[in-house]
Amino acid sequence: MSFFKNFAEKLKNAGNKWTQSVSNIFSDDPVTDDFWDELEESLILGDVGVDTTEELITELKRIMVERRITKRGELKAEFAGLLVSRLEAVPKMGAPLDLSAKPSVIIMIGVNGSGKTTTSGKLASQLKGEGKRVIMAAADTFRAAAIEQLKAWGGRAGVRVVAQAPESDPAAVVYDSIMAAKASGADVIIADTAGRLHTKSNLMEELSKIARVIKREIPEGPAEVLIVLDAVTGQNGFIQAETFAKAMPVTGVVLTKFDNTSKGGIVIAIADRLKMPIRYVGLGEGVDDLQLFEPKTFVETLLDVRDAE
Numbered sequence: 121m122s123f124f125k126n127f128a129e130k131l132k133n134a135g136n137k138w139t140q141s142v143s144n145i146f147s148d149d150p151v152t153d154d155f156w157d158e159l160e161e162s163l164i165l166g167d168v169g170v171d172t173t174e175e176l177i178t179e180l181k182r183i184m185v186e187r188r189i190t191k192r193g194e195l196k197a198e199f200a201g202l203l204v205s206r207l208e209a210v211p212k213m214g215a216p217l218d219l220s221a222k223p224s225v226i227i228m229i230g231v232n233g234s235g236k237t238t239t240s241g242k243l244a245s246q247l248k249g250e251g252k253r254v255i256m257a258a259a260d261t262f263r264a265a266a267i268e269q270l271k272a273w274g275g276r277a278g279v280r281v282v283a284q285a286p287e288s289d290p291a292a293v294v295y296d297s298i299m300a301a302k303a304s305g306a307d308v309i310i311a312d313t314a315g316r317l318h319t320k321s322n323l324m325e326e327l328s329k330i331a332r333v334i335k336r337e338i339p340e341g342p343a344e345v346l347i348v349l350d351a352v353t354g355q356n357g358f359i360q361a362e363t364f365a366k367a368m369p370v371t372g373v374v375l376t377k378f379d380n381t382s383k384g385g386i387v388i389a390i391a392d393r394l395k396m397p398i399r400y401v402g403l404g405e406g407v408d409d410l411q412l413f414e415p416k417t418f419v420e421t422l423l424d425v426r427d428a429e
């Protein structure tokens with residue numbers, strides 16, 4: 121199955137309510153005030169954000185006047201173009217992971233329950249499927265259950281998990297995993313970290329220490345720092361993302377639980393407000409439900425415009 125079909129079909133099958141409602145607004149009816157009200161409501165309910173919604177509507181109105189467009193449907197492709205350019209304005213949006221260093225360390229950060237452990241497991245399995253030798257590091261030592269959960273994913277994926285006892289130093293676990301990777305010639309380390317924000321300063325120190333340990337052993341530093349954001353939380357997760365980004369420069373977002381949200385516009389808000397590139401989207405709990413984010417495919421599926429091209 122081609123990449124386009126795969127991502128587009130999975131998005132469609134995920135039955136995201138927002139993606140269905142936005143497309144329906146661009147009918148064959150004439151453009152009236154109702155059209156703008158419906159579009160505005162749908163974008164705001166979809167968590168695009170008030171300012172971005174206003175900007176998009178202003179730009180679309182300008183295009184309508186300029187091209188003398190009268191029907192809603194004729195604005196669809198124009199609107200798609202606006203969304204794609206906003207997404208693509210963020211460097212590395214949808215870019216595959218840079219795994220050129222050996223070993224390449226991918227650090228997963230984000231609050232508890234956002235889907236870090238699940239995403240680590242899915243990613244490990246996919247990279248292994250691509251022929252990479254992968255190790256996972258159980259650096260969320262705060263919760264014993266997190267270590268066990270990662271081990272379960274490791275067992276399913278056939279990927280080694282480096283772990284220590286609960287409460288041990290996460291940086292030491294990461295160090296062990298780098299030693300194990302160097303000794304065994306592994307290509308990639310995926311480090312699952314803790315996400316308890318209520319002990320903010322400790323967490324930030326912990327992440328900085330992990331980064332220092334990696335830098336000492338691998339001069340290029342971490343290959344990728346992926347922040348895992350729960351799409352259901354919507355924009356409420358942004359403050360967390362900004363807090364985490366202070367401890368470690370984030371190289372990308374994994375947007376999980378996209379199958380469970382009616383706030384699909386969060387994708388646009390992440391680009392516009394956080395200015396962080398989305399690299400993967402989680403579309404379910406299964407191992408195959410992690411998809412590389414493709415901005416153009418996303419917008420085309422959202423607005424159902426591909427056939428119209």
Ligand SMILES: Nc1nc2c(ncn2[C@@H]2O[C@H](COP(=O)(O)OP(=O)(O)OP(=O)(O)O)[C@@H](O)[C@H]2O)c(=O)[nH]1
Pocket residue numbers: 230231232233234235236237238239260266314315375376377378379380401402403404405409
């Ligand atoms: N529907 C859906 N569920 C997901 C997705 N990603 C993760 N989940 C579920 O979200 C829940 C939390 O995921 P975890 O991976 O445990 O989250 P975590 O961030 O590691 O949280 P802690 O282990 O508490 O630190 C689990 O029930 C996952 O199965 C997704 O893309 N779609």
